[in-house]
Amino acid sequence: MFEFRVERSVGAARAGTLSLPHGEVHTPAFMPVGTYGVVRGLSAAEVRRTGAQIVLGNTYHLHLRPGEQVVQTMGGLHRFTGWPGPMLTDSGGFQVFSLEGLRKVSEVGVEFQSHVDGSYRTLSPERVMEIQWSLGADVAMAFDHVVPGQSSHELALEGMERTLRWLDRCRLAHEEAVRRYGGPAAQTMWPIIQGGVHPTLRLRSLEGTLERGPWTGVAIGGLSVGEPKPVMQAVLELLEPGLPPNLPRYLMGVGFPADLLEGIARGVDLFDCVAATRNGRHGTAWLPTGRINVKGAPLKGSVEPLDPDCDCETCTTVSRGYLRHLFVVEDILGLRLVSIHNVRFLVRLGEQARLHILDGTFETWSREWLKRHREGSLE
RNA sequence: GGUGGGGUGACCGAGUGGCUAAUGGUAGCAGACUGUAAAUCUGCCGGGCUAACGCCCUACGUAGGUUCGAAUCCUACCCCCACCA
Numbered sequence: 001m002f003e004f005r006v007e008r009s010v011g012a013a014r015a016g017t018l019s020l021p022h023g024e025v026h027t028p029a030f031m032p033v034g035t036y037g038v039v040r041g042l043s044a045a046e047v048r049r050t051g052a053q054i055v056l057g058n059t060y061h062l063h064l065r066p067g068e069q070v071v072q073t074m075g076g077l078h079r080f081t082g083w084p085g086p087m088l089t090d091s092g093g094f095q096v097f098s099l100e101g102l103r104k105v106s107e108v109g110v111e112f113q114s115h116v117d118g119s120y121r122t123l124s125p126e127r128v129m130e131i132q133w134s135l136g137a138d139v140a141m142a143f144d145h146v147v148p149g150q151s152s153h154e155l156a157l158e159g160m161e162r163t164l165r166w167l168d169r170c171r172l173a174h175e176e177a178v179r180r181y182g183g184p185a186a187q188t189m190w191p192i193i194q195g196g197v198h199p200t201l202r203l204r205s206l207e208g209t210l211e212r213g214p215w216t217g218v219a220i221g222g223l224s225v226g227e228p229k230p231v232m233q234a235v236l237e238l239l240e241p242g243l244p245p246n247l248p249r250y251l252m253g254v255g256f257p258a259d260l261l262e263g264i265a266r267g268v269d270l271f272d273c274v275a276a277t278r279n280g281r282h283g284t285a286w287l288p289t290g291r292i293n294v295k296g297a298p299l300k301g302s303v304e305p306l307d308p309d310c311d312c313e314t315c316t317t318v319s320r321g322y323l324r325h326l327f328v329v330e331d332i333l334g335l336r337l338v339s340i341h342n343v344r345f346l347v348r349l350g351e352q353a354r355l356h357i358l359d360g361t362f363e364t365w366s367r368e369w370l371k372r373h374r375e376g377s378l379e
Numbered sequence: 380g381g382u383g384g385g386g387u388g389a390c391c392g393a394g395u396g397g398c399u400a401a402u403g404g405u406a407g408c409a410g411a412c413u414g415u416a417a418a419u420c421u422g423c424c425g426g427g428c429u430a431a432c433g434c435c436c437u438a439c440g441u442a443g444g445u446u447c448g449a450a451u452c453c454u455a456c457c458c459c460c461a462c463c464a
Binding site: 031033035036040041056058061088090091092093094095097098099102114115116141144146192219221222223224225250251252253254255256259271272273274275276277278279280281282283284293295296297327330332334335336 | 415
């Protein structure tokens, strides 16, 4: 269990298979985000039909609503959501970053003021691991301290070192849970590398993380939080040689289509991002030639499919003109259909990358794909 | 026919002498969104010129008038609504 097998690599890019209690994940792969136990707007069956292999949930959000005990009583996150496949829960570390202003970080943990009702909740590394154990995903993430992308050396150092100290506590708490409640096959925990945009801090975080191993996977966090894209890519290039080849690498919170290919080329195996569904709800759809505003006047009356190259439910059943109409009249179906397309788009991008890695043509294919995509985006 | 009320930018609707190209809202148009405080947020929204500051033109039913200055006051006319004949 929790085994990762690399089937082939081309440069730094890898095609692999991750074995988890609830199934296998063929990589590279995009994981849709289902913060509250739902990939916003989509049923489990619809998510399944996008080809997604693994879905995320969020510790902080599920702790607030409905509460991890409720989920546990109802049979765990898989039964709760009707998604029988692999799942991963994020620790709430990202909320330390995104809820800035609603939280106070200390060594013990983070005091959040709930965005739901204003009540104060404290999340510590121990508490976070308990909650994630109760939720019961295949993979739990360590509780980390994410700082903004442009953070000073001082702040990034603080976040990075705290993340390492918390990692020790997370590990103990997770091992305790495994010992007390279940076999080692039930859930694994992955650490998260921090360090902002500072190379020395990133390398220290990598080193500190690995020496606390062994692990079954490693995540790279604190990217795509405001730093320029070349900086993110440089961090990936910096870390790649030091990452154990036999572990899946998960780049947290990334990304847009181009980010996936750029990440895969730099050795990343797993991605997650809310942009597919958020942009879907907001009316932006990804295309091989860039992106399109589904609400835009030019789509009025168009009988073309959203993306003629796409095999998703949306593109094979309705027209651009109808999708635009759904947004104009504000029917939820429009949000859902574009979300379905965007998720399928990223999932399929992962599938395509995998095939091209397996047959050795990844670099050429990726270059061409990015060229076409970026040229379209300039329109 | 009489009396009263009313006609404002695509629509609804404020404004009752200068701070008014004219508050708001809707519709429309565009942009943003990366481990989800997001079916959200931001910008534009009479026309023309400008990269921009800005300049010019046309506008508050129609036509005149008063005034340094009018969507706002006066006169006539047109149209709508209510009530009375």
